[in-house]
Amino acid sequence: MQNVAVIGGGTMGNGIAHVLARHGLEVTLCEVSEPLLQRARGAIEKNLQREVNAQKLDAEAARLALERIRPTTQLAAAAQAELVIEAIPERRELKTSLFAQLDSLAPPATLFASNTSSISITELAAATKRPEQFIGMHFMNPVPVMRLVEVVRGAATSDATVAAVRDLATRLDKTPVEARDFPGFVSNRVLMPLINEAIFCVFEGVAEPEAVDTVLKLGMNHPMGPLALADFIGLDVCLDIMEVLLRGFNDPKYRPCPLLRQMVAAGWLGRKTGRGFYHYAR
Secondary structure: OOEEEEEOOOHHHHHHHHHHHHOOOEEEEEOOOHHHHHHHHHHHHHHHHHHHHOOOOOHHHHHHHHHOEEEEOOHHHHOOOOEEEEOOOOOHHHHHHHHHHHHHHOOOOOEEEEOOOOOOHHHHHOOOOOHHHEEEEEEOOOOOOOOEEEEEEOOOOOHHHHHHHHHHHHHOOOEEEEEEOOOOOOHHHHHHHHHHHHHHHHHOOOOOHHHHHHHHHHHHOOOOOHHHHHHHHOHHHHHHHHHHHHHHHOOHHHOOOHHHHHHHHHOOOEHHHOEOOOEOOO
16 A cells, blocks of 8 residues: 545644655645635644654655645545545544545545544445445544554445555554444444543532643553643533543543533633633643
C-alpha cells in the first residue's frame, strides 16, 4: 500500500496525514474548503517542525513528508487511493452520507476505514456495497505521539482487510489492537464513563476540577487528569460518545452528566474554544 486518502483535516485528520506522509506514503488530504485545507497544512507543517526541533526528524525528511501531502476539495480525487480513512466529525449521518458518496466514486478494490471513536463499524459499512472492505481504524490523539490504533472489525469485514490495516499500522510505528464492534469499542467504553463520573464529582460538589484531576494523577498515576483530558478531546465529542454508549447499551450508567450537557450547550467545549473545565489562552 502506497497511496492513502484522508477525509477531514481537523485535529485527527491532519495528524493521520502527518504520520502517513512521515512514513513515506503518498497522501491525498480532502477538506470542504481551501481555508480549512490551509489550516490543516499549517498544523502539519508546525508539527513536523516540532519533530525537527526535538531532533526526531531532520529538516529534509520533514520537507519531503510535507511534499507527499496533496490537498484537495474534490472527493473524487481522494476516492482513487488504495485506502480512504475518514476523520470527519463524530456524527453518524455525516459519515454514512460520506461513505455512500465514496462508494460510488472509488474503484472496487479501494478499502474504507473510519476513525470513528464509538459509532458502529457495521452500521457505517452498510452505507456501502463493500462491507467486507470496511474497517475501523481508530487512532489516538495526538496521532503523531500516541502508539495505539484500535482496529475494529465490522460484521462483514474480511480477514484480508484486517491484515492490510494491521500491516499499515505497524508500518506507521503504531501498535494495532483488535476490538469487536461494540459501542465505544474498548478505549471509549472505558474512558468516557470515567470522564463522565469525574464530571459528576464536580456537578455534585464533591470536589473542584483541579482536585479531581490531582486525585487521578497522583493517586492513580494518570499522566493527565480526566477533566483536563476532556477539555483536550472536546466536551462536545465526549457528549457525543456518551450518547452513543447510552443508545447502544440502553443502560442508565452511561447517562451523560447534566453539567456536561450544559457546558456543551454554552459552547464551552474545552481547549478548542478557550474554555472548558479550565481556561486556555487563544
